[in-house]
Amino acid sequence: MKRKIAYPLFAVLICAATANAQDVPRLSGVLPAGAQSGKTVDVSVRGSALLGAKSVWFSRPGGVRDEGVSGRIIGDTVSVDSSAKPLHQAKCANCHELRSPANRSLSPEQWASTVARMVKDHSAPLSPEEATKVTAYLQALTRAGELSVQITVAPNAAPGKRELRVVTANGVTSAATFLIGALPEIASDGAKTSLTAPQKLLLPVTVNGNITASGQRDYFAFDAKKGERVSVNLEAYRLSEPSAQFFNPVIFVLDGSGKVLQKSSGGDTLLRGTDPALVFDAPADGVYTLLVRDLLYHANPLSVYRLTVGAGLPIDARFASGVVSRPGDTVTPSLAASLPIPANAAQVSVAVPQSASWGIYDAPTGFGNLPVFVSSVPDGGAPVADFATAPAVSLPAVFRGNIGKPKSREDVAARHIYKVVTTRPNVPIYFAFKSLGSKLRPWVQTFKPDGTYIDGYYGDGSADFVWNNAFKEPGTYLLHVMDSTNASGA
Structure with a gap:
């Protein structure tokens, strides 16, 4: 029986000279976009204004240099006749x-x-x-705008995201994402494959691919036993958000006759963003085929993807509740997913760098990078059960929660309620949920302490939002947080 887990996580913060574009060094992509710990790979780094490239360096999210991953430029750079x-x-x-x-x-x-x-x-x-x-x-x-770089990953390098930059004669480039994985990795055979001659996969595995030819279809075959749950997770948008402008990957699971058994085109998945992913329950022993292509059959040198396939992989692992931390602190949140997470990995320790800035910090975990909300504002604590007698929290403050009960729109008992007090007028609310990977459709309302409704703000679920002037006058308020679709706890 399939289990459905909703992740209505949120964090609420309430608080009081140019160069020619052709001369600015920047990166746009890396192929392959990752490597397994302990391996050395040759990659193509793509960007612009990379003339005079001198060196490559890596950092973790938050700007901390990572000495466990190193790179050196190999081959000759190309000169340009201007x-x-x-x-x-x-x-x-x-x-x-x-x-x-x-x-x-x-x-x-x-x-x-x-x-x-x-x-x-x-x-x-x-x-x-x-x-x-x-x-x-x-x-x-x-x-x-292309460099050949040899990247070496230390055996003890933790899985997760790294930021790759190139030092050039004109300065340091923007960052490109490079992922460190724990599974074996291979390169896709790409356009050489076909429905009748797919590339064989030995699970679990991560495949690095690139859709470079219009109409290209990448086929992969894997074995599965009846009832086996095979996770398929494609990363493209998460490698480079601008890629969504030209690359819309879709994945299909086919049977031996080529019949489509399951598909995902992103947005219909367990994941945030536009990347496709699915969990396939094999109906019988046999060989199954995966097809990866662009939704509109487009191609681009930067249409890069990483495809991870394996039995029982919890591809949608995330923090069980919104995680808030101050810069320099260590937090130990629990993980949850639609597939079981091993007991020894269900809780992680996250050390937030002192250099981490306000907002979202991508914390490295064994299941990829997961978002932590970083703020120096005081913690406002948990929702109040008895708001009639509970003390009000002075603003500014940050609150977090996980709406686990259904029908919070109608059932006040299912809502999260916070009691706050402000000495200043026109205090805004910053509401983070999308950046935390939440599927919450937030509806936030303010009330007087006696329960009289004041105002509300509805978020359509597309992005984090700021509700300006939420608390218009100094005083004490009740803040109700609910899911407008009543899907929480489903």
Whole structure:
């Protein structure tokens, strides 16, 4: 029998010179986007303005340098002949199709076909000679935006997210995500696979892939016994949030005849964000096929993914309640998931760096990085059971909770109620839930101590929000937090 677990987590905080874009070093992706602890891998680091790259360094979320992961640049960097730059700026810089690689991710081959198409179909003001120069310039910029890096991960490196940066002649790049995994990892055979010739997987495993050809389909085969629960978890959006602009991965589970047994396209999953994931219950002993493709059959050099497949993996593991910490503190939250978590891993210790800034800190755990709300504001404590006699908490304060009972919209007893007092007018509420991985559809209301309704704010579930001027006058208030869909506890 399948168990459904809702995660209506939340945290409420109540409180009182430019450079040319082509010259700014930045990273846009890494392939493969991760490695297993104790392994050394060669990766392609992609970005812009990487000329004169000197070194690579890694840090954990929060900016703490990680000496357990190291990288060195291998191979030669590409030089760029800038003689065509004035021509490109004069005739192409304002064209959506021919913007520089700093603003658009295309392969050298795609740049050549794009320039040719713009000249032929859209009368781009380029002579044949000029088109050749612009094409060569754009291709050189693209190649100069790629580095070959050898990354070594220490055997004791903790699984989770790392931030990779490159030191260049023009400064340090923006960060790209690189994940450390605990499972064996392989590279996808990509377009070489087919429904009749899928790539064989030995579970559990993490596959590193890249959708680079329009219409590309990546096929994988795995064995499963009847009743075995196989978790399938694809990471793309979590590797690079901008990838959602051009990469919308979908996954399918097929039987031996090619019939679709289950699919996920993101948004319909146990996970936050747009990444697809599913838990497949094998109906019989046999070989099953996984298909990964883009929803619209698009392709991009940055359409990078990590596909983790294994029996019983708790892919939606998260903190059982919203976790709040001060910078420099250590917290020991419990974990929950739709599949059982081993007893010896059900509680973790999270040391929040002193350098962690206000907001969300991605804490590394054995099940990936999980969000902790970081704040220096005093802890307001738990919801009140008897708000008639309970003392009011002075603002500013931060509260956290997990609405575990259903029908909180109608049943006051199922709500979380906080009693607060403010000496200042127009005090706002910052309500965090989406960034904590919660499926809560929050509805927040304010009341007078005698129970008289004052005002309310409804969150549609799409993003954390700020309710400005929630407490308009100094005084004592009751704050009710509920789930507007009554889905809590389902």
